[in-house]
Amino acid sequence: MPSLEIRDLFVALAATPDKPIVKGLTLTILTGEVHAIMGPNGTGKSTLSKAIAGHPDYVITSGDVLLDGKSILEMEPDQRARAGIFLAFQYPSEIPGVTIANFVRAAVQARLAEGEDLDATAYYKRLYSKMDLLKIDRKFTSRSVNEGFSGGEKKRCEILQMAMLEPTFALMDETDSGLDIDALRIVAEGVEAMRGDKLGVMLITHYQRLLDYIVPDFVHVMYDGRIVKSGDKTLALELEAKGYDWVKQELAAATTA
Amino acid sequence: MSAPALFTTPAEGFTSARFAQHLSQRGYLPAWWLETKKAAWNQFLALPLPSRTDETWRFSNLKGLDLDGYHVPEEPSQQIPHHTDFPQAAEIVFSNRQVVARSTISAELAAKGVIFAPLDEALRNHGDLVRQYYQKHPTNLGSEKFVALNTALSVAGGFLYVPADVEIALPLVIQHTLSGNNVSMFPHTIVVLGPRAKATLVEFFISGGAESERQFVSGVNDLHASEGAQLTYVGAQNWSRATLAFQTNSIAVERDARVLSLNLHLGGRQSRHESHSRLLGPGAHSEMLALTVASGEREFDQRTLQTHIAPHTTSNLLYKNALLDSAKTIFSGLIIVEPDAQQTDAYQKNRNLMLSDTAEAHSLPGLEIQANDVKCSHGSTSARIDAEQEFYLQARGIKPVEARRLLVSAFFEEVLNKLDDENLHAALTGLIASQFKR
Incomplete structure (x- = not known):
């Protein structure tokens, strides 16, 4: 079964490599599983997902990330993506002058063999069906990527790309942030539609509410750069009720003991 | 010599x-x-x-x-x-x-x-x-x-x-x-x-x-x-x-x-x-456009002059250069508004997109106005390619060279869109794309 294995990972900003943000995180995700990673702000959740995707601002100073048992750390971001890793951005870039249609098309084309041409009719048919599912106006195909999009439109567009590219592992970075309840429901339904034994998900979120719609198999609490507590979906409810201070206190008690 | x-x-x-x-x-x-x-x-x-x-x-x-x-x-x-x-x-x-x-x-x-x-x-x-x-x-x-x-x-x-x-x-x-x-x-x-x-x-x-x-x-x-x-x-x-x-x-x-x-x-x-x-003559308009993909160690040297001789004339110059590798571009442009050319409307802009730290873009815009009732402006900008945009494209599996092609095409689109002929637009886009097949 395909696996994404994070082994004792340390990540820092490239500019300050001696100040780790992620500090010895270990987690294995298999396809068919949804892992929610929760935790207070500034605890390294976004850093973790960007580092796995290969963002140039971050360095992995120690540890490893393995896709199906093979390290991806020597791979470029585009190679990691083609290998099956998808990062749904918290703040997707605006790219004026590049249309959604051309952007997604280039991404689909990049997955074809050298010299193989994309079937444009089939591509548009598939793109439109995914857009309909995510309630994205078909006119968006000719709009520039994320330019002038609302928060909800941007996130739906991320899910659209995910649906088109069919990754093995999706790292979803605060996909719920900035969404009203309707947008949240549409986005969650989009993810749920893809859920199954071919996809593993790492769902980074600050709040329980997304997990009402995408019910996770596992919940991990991240604090100060590592996972300090893991459990099933009830852990999220407990966090919602007791707050992150509860975890902090538990952690402090454990350290002094 | x-x-x-x-x-x-x-x-x-x-x-x-x-x-x-x-x-x-x-x-x-x-x-x-x-x-x-x-x-x-x-x-x-x-x-x-x-x-x-x-x-x-x-x-x-x-x-x-x-x-x-x-x-x-x-x-x-x-x-x-x-x-x-x-x-x-x-x-x-x-x-x-x-x-x-x-x-x-x-x-x-x-x-x-x-x-x-x-x-x-x-x-x-x-x-x-x-x-x-x-x-x-x-x-x-x-x-x-x-x-x-x-x-x-x-x-x-x-x-x-x-x-x-x-x-x-x-x-x-x-x-x-x-x-x-x-x-x-x-x-x-x-x-x-x-x-x-x-x-x-x-x-x-x-x-x-x-x-x-x-x-x-x-x-x-x-x-x-x-x-x-x-x-x-x-x-x-x-x-x-x-x-x-x-x-x-x-x-x-x-x-x-x-x-x-x-x-x-x-x-x-x-x-x-x-x-x-x-x-x-009055009402005359010149739209002067240029696009350059400067790669390798090539030098592109562009010298322009917009001379407004008659009144009520307009001109608009937009030169865009995308610089890669150790390439060099020079843009030197001048707008001259002659004494009779009142109500001239003249613009000149050179924009450079830097895709490499070792590329070199020179810009020398200029104005010489001899009439008093005119609207003229000139300027030049040089900006590095947006690293976040580049990463975003690559995070979708798009190869770096293709990501750059897309970003350069996006930068050029403003100019190419001024062509009415879609087939010609596509032909030029194809020629530009051929520069990114390395």
Whole structure:
């Protein structure tokens, strides 16, 4: 079964490599599983997902990330993506002058063999069906990527790309942030539609509410750069009720003991 | 450097013997043309090569202006690349300055008096008409020596004449290909639109052989738009990596006429483009556009002049350069508003997209306003490619070179969108994309 294995990972900003943000995180995700990673702000959740995707601002100073048992750390971001890793951005870039249609098309084309041409009719048919599912106006195909999009439109567009590219592992970075309840429901339904034994998900979120719609198999609490507590979906409810201070206190008690 | 240093071997290089041979090979020469050529040859000999002290050559690589050892090819090349796979009204294909393929304009257009012919043929059949417009408004932006050489040795080139009130919907195409080592070419194209006429001319300048072939080109264009005419001119060059190329555009815009010129620069070792618009009558407009993909160690040198002579004239210049590797671009532009040209509206903008830390973009915008009621602005910007955008594209599996192509295309879109012809737009996009297949 395909696996994404994070082994004792340390990540820092490239500019300050001696100040780790992620500090010895270990987690294995298999396809068919949804892992929610929760935790207070500034605890390294976004850093973790960007580092796995290969963002140039971050360095992995120690540890490893393995896709199906093979390290991806020597791979470029585009190679990691083609290998099956998808990062749904918290703040997707605006790219004026590049249309959604051309952007997604280039991404689909990049997955074809050298010299193989994309079937444009089939591509548009598939793109439109995914857009309909995510309630994205078909006119968006000719709009520039994320330019002038609302928060909800941007996130739906991320899910659209995910649906088109069919990754093995999706790292979803605060996909719920900035969404009203309707947008949240549409986005969650989009993810749920893809859920199954071919996809593993790492769902980074600050709040329980997304997990009402995408019910996770596992919940991990991240604090100060590592996972300090893991459990099933009830852990999220407990966090919602007791707050992150509860975890902090538990952690402090454990350290002094 | 002085002129005599150019002539090392009598058989090759631009020698007087070569010029005499050139004249002897021409089948028919009108007297005025012969005189023009002789005068130009003498001017070429008399003019010095550009020197450090020439303001018009600031930042240019003067050491690269080496004219030694070139010859004028007598045989057309076997290699004829086709870059013109889009609907067109007619096409003339030159290979090593000889016509190797040609499609003619429709009988309907011919009956209306449209002329589209190689320059040689036009001189033979319409000599007086050619004479009337041949270098009527010469440019003087620094390359006079190379323009003189063009006049002396030019064979290839086209003549497009569109009489009053005739509109040609599809573009007319001239393709120049140059193949071989140490070969040279001197294309000269003249476009004349009569009152209220409308046409689009596209010229491709392509090296047909290996990228290492050393070549020399000096090309000239005379573009005339009579009262109320609408002319679109596109020049696209993709010379070999070892080509030294000059191209000068003279654009004359009369009352209520509109000229859009777009030059696409992709190749060459060192390529200099000079463009001079003259706004001659009220309501005249010149849209001056250029796109450059500067890669490798290429140098692209662009000098422009917008001269507003009549009142109520407008011009808009937008030159965009994408710089990669260790390439260098120079943009030097001037707007001159003459004393009578009140209510001039003139803009000039050079924008550089830096895709490499070792690339070099120079920008020298300028204004010279002699009237008091005008709106003029000029400016230049240089911005690095957005690293977040690049990462975003790559995070979708798009290869770095393709990600850059997309971002450069996005940067160029503002200019390409000014072309009405979608097929032409696509053809240019294809040429640009070919620069990103490394």
